[in-house]
Amino acid sequence: MAPTTVEADPAAARRSLEALALGDAFGERWFPLFRAPRQAYNEVRARRTPPEPVWNWTDDTALARALHQVLDECGEVVQDRLALSFALAFDADRARGYGHGMHMLLPQLLTSPGDWRTLAPGLFEGGSLGNGAAMRVAPLGARFHRDVGHAAGQAARQAEVTHAHPEGIAGAVAVAVAAALAVRGEFTLDEVVARTPAGSVREGLARAAGLPFDTEPWRAADLLGNGSRIRADDTVPFALWTAARHRDDLEAALWATAEGFGDVDTTCAITGGIVGAAAGVGGVPDEWLRRREPLN
Structure with a gap:
């Protein structure tokens, strides 16, 4: 397959990847593994920086890096190559917090990458509608921001390798579109809604678009979902609402x-x-960047 003729922006993709990894590592600090619930709540409300000297990132970043590498090498999503890249990332470090579906799928792709075509649709009776394809895709949207439609199409192609369910794909499309629009200075929730396939993700984004920005974030999460169900429609609307806010x-x-x-x-x-695709990481405290595990 010949590389795409759409002009890419690797610098924007790298900005997004750096910020994605920072968000991933920062967010991981608030899991029960590190904090009791009340302690976590108090620290976040007080804006108290997590004290751990090293903030490791998770599978979110591991798979985002794998996707980023394939795009650097191939210029577009080559699905069999991407399947192998995901499998290699998983095989290198399975302790990154991968979900159950990826533990079932990715080891099989290490020796037969092309088998994603039959294996991914068979996950959970119709394919995964989880948030995994959405969590890794923002740098792709930033890379292809000059053609938002192309970014959406590429987001869908990368999603299909692991998340064949239409809602899993829609979540990825929404995040990629948001990142592309962010680089262009055109990011609004209404614009993302208009470009997201019909279904539960789009409905959640429409609710997010109608939610005032003076709403407390915890309340917005109650209304939109906070990812605790590990579904795209329970994760993407709130994340995009805070990004737009x-x-x-x-x-x-x-x-x-x-x-x-x-x-x-x-x-x-x-x-x-999404936010880092345009803003980069320059505005965050230096200690955050020192503590975040390097991307290499």
């Missing part, structure tokens, strides 16, 4: 997203990837 301020966006708790590394990764 703080589109020029990555630090504020991540704190607000953390207030929603739930699958907080994933919501923060999505929010970070």
Whole structure:
């Protein structure tokens, strides 16, 4: 397959990836593994920086890096190559917090990458509608921001490798579109709704578009979902709402997203990837960047 003729922006993609990884590692600090629920709530509300000296990122970043590498090498989503890249990332470090579906799928793709075509649709009786395809895709949207329709199509292609369910694909499309629009200075929730396939994700985004930005983030998470169900329609609307609420301020966006708790590394990764696509990571405290695990 010949590389795409759409002009890419690798610098925007890298900005988004750096911010996605920061959001992922920052959000991971608030899981019960590190904090009791009341302690986590108090620390987030007080905007108290997590004290751990190293903030490791999770599968969100591992798979975003794998996708980023394939796009650097191929210029577009080559699905069999991407399947192998995902499998290699999983095989290199299975302790990144991968979901159950990826534990079933990715080891099989290590030796037969092309088998995603039959294996991915068979996950959970119709394919996964989880948030995994959405959590990794913001840098792709940033890369192809000059053609938002192309970004949406590429987002769908990368989603199909692991998340064949229409809602899993729609979540990825919505995040990629948001990141592309963010780089263009055109990001609004209404614009994302208009470009997202019909279904539960789009309905959740429409609710988010009608939710005032003066709503407390914890309340918004109650209304929109916070990823605790590990579904795209329970994750993407809130993450995009906080990204739109703080589109020029990555630090504020991540704190607000953390207030929603739930699958907080994933919501923060999505929010970070969108806001950082335009704003970068330059506005966050230096200690955050020093503590975040390097991307290499």
